[in-house]
Amino acid sequence: VIDIAKLYGQTGMFTYDPGFTSTASCESQITYIDGDEGVLLYRGYPIEQLAESDFLETCYLLLYGELPTAAQKADFDYRVTRHTMVHEQMSRFFHGFRRDAHPMSVLVASVGALSAFYHDSTDISDPQQRMIASIRMIAKIPTLAAMAYKYSIGQPFVYPKNDLDYASNFLRMCFSVPCEEYKVNPILSRAIDRIFILHADHEQNASTSTVRLAGSSGANPFACIAAGIACLWGPAHGGANEAALKMLGEIGSVDRIPEFINRAKDKNDPFRLMGFGHRVYKNYDPRAKIMQRTCHEVLGELGIKDDPLLDIAVELERIALQDEYFVERKLYPNIDFYSGITLRALGFPTSMFTVLFALARTVGWIGQWKEMIEDPSQRIGRPRQLYTGATQRDYVPIARRK
Ligand code: ACO
Numbered sequence: 001v002i003d004i005a006k007l008y009g010q011t012g013m014f015t016y017d018p019g020f021t022s023t024a025s026c027e028s029q030i031t032y033i034d035g036d037e038g039v040l041l042y043r044g045y046p047i048e049q050l051a052e053s054d055f056l057e058t059c060y061l062l063l064y065g066e067l068p069t070a071a072q073k074a075d076f077d078y079r080v081t082r083h084t085m086v087h088e089q090m091s092r093f094f095h096g097f098r099r100d101a102h103p104m105s106v107l108v109a110s111v112g113a114l115s116a117f118y119h120d121s122t123d124i125s126d127p128q129q130r131m132i133a134s135i136r137m138i139a140k141i142p143t144l145a146a147m148a149y150k151y152s153i154g155q156p157f158v159y160p161k162n163d164l165d166y167a168s169n170f171l172r173m174c175f176s177v178p179c180e181e182y183k184v185n186p187i188l189s190r191a192i193d194r195i196f197i198l199h200a201d202h203e204q205n206a207s208t209s210t211v212r213l214a215g216s217s218g219a220n221p222f223a224c225i226a227a228g229i230a231c232l233w234g235p236a237h238g239g240a241n242e243a244a245l246k247m248l249g250e251i252g253s254v255d256r257i258p259e260f261i262n263r264a265k266d267k268n269d270p271f272r273l274m275g276f277g278h279r280v281y282k283n284y285d286p287r288a289k290i291m292q293r294t295c296h297e298v299l300g301e302l303g304i305k306d307d308p309l310l311d312i313a314v315e316l317e318r319i320a321l322q323d324e325y326f327v328e329r330k331l332y333p334n335i336d337f338y339s340g341i342t343l344r345a346l347g348f349p350t351s352m353f354t355v356l357f358a359l360a361r362t363v364g365w366i367g368q369w370k371e372m373i374e375d376p377s378q379r380i381g382r383p384r385q386l387y388t389g390a391t392q393r394d395y396v397p398i399a400r401r402k
Helices: 055-064 070-082 089-095 103-117 127-152 166-175 186-199 206-216 221-232 240-251 254-265 286-301 308-320 324-328 336-345 350-373
Strands: 031-034 039-042
Touching: 039 055, 039 286, 055 070, 055 166, 055 186, 055 350, 070 127, 089 103, 089 127, 103 127, 103 221, 103 350, 127 166, 127 221, 127 350, 166 186, 186 286, 186 336, 186 350, 206 221, 206 350, 221 350, 240 254, 240 308, 240 336, 240 350, 254 308, 286 336, 308 336, 336 350
Parallel strands: none
Antiparallel strands: 031 039
């Protein structure tokens, strides 16, 4: 007989909450979501308004709590651009991977390896080191992401160019080649900057909670961000845009949509509409609306008049939003529904989609990690369990076991 009170070392209330659907793990002042109303605020500012700002301004806001003055912004941009290079030894580290390695596995490993190259910013008790680690992470993640991409396609790494803005620099590191002049298209660069803003933070989602849990043990920030990237990779989280695009390709034509809708509703079929539904949003994901607009802008700029996948996506959304199954369960398109089409049009292969998400979310992870470290009530995260295994029994030597 198990004495529950003794087992849990307490006699008070013990909650069992699989998936943490109703358990707050921390206090935070960074991001607010009203899932019923479809509202997302970073430090109080609506995502719709911030989507018109620039990504580094949003980074500053997430990290420091206020929008920067012009002087603060210039100083922040300078500090970030100073750290865009990665240690030259990192390129050797990259060359150890197989060419066909998924860029996410390369990113997890290379971000984890940063602590081996920058041990002067791993002492989390030192505010100065914490600040440098934060800036380094935001500055270097585009360089590492672009290196992961270039390595996967067998092209030489492109060094950062610090007179470009954050998004343009990233596009250039991904798409320029030494033998040709590369001009960044400002409309596409603006689109990618906006995509970064939309993904910058989303309170205590699985990857952010992973970063906080890893950080609660005192692990260094680079290791914590690597843990967040690993968690983000799953198809139910950051891998959903890749899965959504794959699904649209599988559907193949508008007339096959009802077949896939029926599969999504069939409880004996594991198939789900990827890019649909959200743990918190029980209304339209506000980021999805901005993403849809950005998608049209990008396709328009690139002169892509008819994208069959976009046609399928628009029609799928229309049909699903009229279907009782989706209406009853409050399943709406999430940010991933249109982001795959947009990123593909921008020239990224599907294997890079989650990498781009990780790049943008890095500031959110860092901001949340910093907030946790600076919180005096912070303790190591240690969820409990509801033990359902065997009660105490005696060991039997193998020769006597039946
Ligand atoms: N297609 C079909 N049915 C769905 C879908 C979907 N995409 N999402 C949820 N449902 C159904 C479930 O089967 C369940 O039905 P039931 O009540 O009859 O059993 C009900 O809706 C509730 O679903 P849960 O899985 O309990 O919802 P949860 O909050 O745990 O999951 C999640 C949210 C993981 C996002 C889910 O909606 C899903 O798998 N969506 C597809 C993957 C996806 O797009 N992920 C991206 C999330 S956003 C992000 O990470 C940036």
